[in-house]
Amino acid sequence: MKQKNWKELPHAGTVLTAGNANEYKTGSWRSLKPRWIEENCIQCLFCWIYCPDTAIPVKDEKRVNFDYDHCKGCGVCAMECPGKKGNKAIVMEEEGK
Amino acid sequence: MAVATKIVAVTGNQAVAEAFRQLNPDVMPAYPITPSTGIMESFTSFVSNGKVDTEVILVESEHSAMSAAIGASAAGGRVATATSSQGMALMWEMLHIASGYRLPILMSLVNRALSAPLNIHGDHSDGMGMRDCGWIQLFCENAQEAYDNTIMAYRIAEHKDVRLPIAVNMDGFIISHSIESMQFMTDEDVKKFVGEYIAIDPLLDIDNPKSIGALVLPDYYMEHNRVQHEAMVHAKKVVADVSAEFAKLTGRKYELFEAYRLEDAEVVLVALNSAAGTIKDEVDRYREKGVKAGLLKPRMFRPFPYEEVGAALKNAKAICVMDRADSYGGYGPLFMEIASAVLPHRGPVTFNKIYGLGGRDLMPHHVDQVIDETIEVAKTGKVKMVKEYITVRN
Numbered sequence: 001m002k003q004k005n006w007k008e009l010p011h012a013g014t015v016l017t018a019g020n021a022n023e024y025k026t027g028s029w030r031s032l033k034p035r036w037i038e039e040n041c042i043q044c045l046f047c048w049i050y051c052p053d054t055a056i057p058v059k060d061e062k063r064v065n066f067d068y069d070h071c072k073g074c075g076v077c078a079m080e081c082p083g084k085k086g087n088k089a090i091v092m093e094e095e096g097k
Numbered sequence: 098m099a100v101a102t103k104i105v106a107v108t109g110n111q112a113v114a115e116a117f118r119q120l121n122p123d124v125m126p127a128y129p130i131t132p133s134t135g136i137m138e139s140f141t142s143f144v145s146n147g148k149v150d151t152e153v154i155l156v157e158s159e160h161s162a163m164s165a166a167i168g169a170s171a172a173g174g175r176v177a178t179a180t181s182s183q184g185m186a187l188m189w190e191m192l193h194i195a196s197g198y199r200l201p202i203l204m205s206l207v208n209r210a211l212s213a214p215l216n217i218h219g220d221h222s223d224g225m226g227m228r229d230c231g232w233i234q235l236f237c238e239n240a241q242e243a244y245d246n247t248i249m250a251y252r253i254a255e256h257k258d259v260r261l262p263i264a265v266n267m268d269g270f271i272i273s274h275s276i277e278s279m280q281f282m283t284d285e286d287v288k289k290f291v292g293e294y295i296a297i298d299p300l301l302d303i304d305n306p307k308s309i310g311a312l313v314l315p316d317y318y319m320e321h322n323r324v325q326h327e328a329m330v331h332a333k334k335v336v337a338d339v340s341a342e343f344a345k346l347t348g349r350k351y352e353l354f355e356a357y358r359l360e361d362a363e364v365v366l367v368a369l370n371s372a373a374g375t376i377k378d379e380v381d382r383y384r385e386k387g388v389k390a391g392l393l394k395p396r397m398f399r400p401f402p403y404e405e406v407g408a409a410l411k412n413a414k415a416i417c418v419m420d421r422a423d424s425y426g427g428y429g430p431l432f433m434e435i436a437s438a439v440l441p442h443r444g445p446v447t448f449n450k451i452y453g454l455g456g457r458d459l460m461p462h463h464v465d466q467v468i469d470e471t472i473e474v475a476k477t478g479k480v481k482m483v484k485e486y487i488t489v490r491n
Contacts, residue, residue, distance in 0.1 A: 003316065003317075004317075004320070005320065006319075006320035006321075006323040006324050006327075007324075009317075009320055009321065009324055011199060011260070011297055011298065012197070012198050012199035012200075012260075012297070012298070012309065013197075013309075013310075013311060013313060013321055014298045014307055014308070014309050015307060015308040015309075015311050016298065016305070016307050018306035018307060018308070019306075
């Protein structure tokens, strides 16, 4: 993308397109990757609440697979996941394995 | 032409408070500090008596005052505040944010010395400390100028080519607490002159959500700086235009700097604010004796009008720049500007006197000593010491 020159910048650097952080892909920062194990998931949505980004999409009130374009691999979801009968529904794995 | 008003006797603080009343800002966050406290005292009584619709926010510190001013201005309001010295120093990091966000906030800065040693009296160390914060800075000799520049401030700051915060400076105590005769404008004339404020991208326009203050990394940071400089470049013309319009209305004429008997002057003093009054008297006395003396009193310090000042000083033989602020280990801040302005002309010999720190009086006989020395420098073309302190006990 061609970079703007100083005369082309928006006034005061204000971002006028709300929610455009969605266009900024940050998934490449990840070194650990969460894996969702659907059979252990009770759909409590703790992961969705605790995710500091928007990496857990919800459809019809149920979580679906991770949005790996925005997941930075912080592992908060895996930590908070209660799982089913002691079996976690989210596990962290090394990226590239 | 504006409606004629009677001459009143008020302090500098009362004059600025009256200007604030007539400007009727939407929000005024402030934390009182000597010697600017009088502005808040008068203004809050206007609020209590229903003379303005301003929301005054009494905050817990000046850092919060400037933060609240930024929030209110970003929301879309017309905002003013008043402070001095340590108060302005505590605002410092937020001052850069106000200018970076391009918010036309108005600050009345009642100049006072910085600690330590602790001192409450007037000098320009606070104003010079905000030199590089991206604010327009106007300096005022007396209560009338402080009032007039405050009335003109929003027109300058809010101009679409500018959109920068503005600080109007006057000397603490000497002006803020002394009673002088001056003239206010009528409320109607002020209202008409200042006009309605239309904010750019206000946050309270909730149908158009937006984000201000986004992170900008090395790939774009310098472009944003360049834009801010350009806004300052535009401010010079806008200050001149607004002042011309103000002169038509009131008959009170303001240029980017005041050239007092400067046309053919060979011996020139340069000084900001109230000291200019004393210097003018002494310039007159020396003129009577046949000395071609003159004074240049900068009104607009940021943006600094280098070309215009340089042109006005190029025929002088010697210039003494008098600084009421110091840069320890460096020349006085005003001297550095004047030296830069005359540099392309290679003519006048320029030197620097530091005076009046912590409110020390500058008496007419002190000015005479400076003029005498400048006459000597004009004759010999030689300066003994580029920077020296006057009235300091040796």
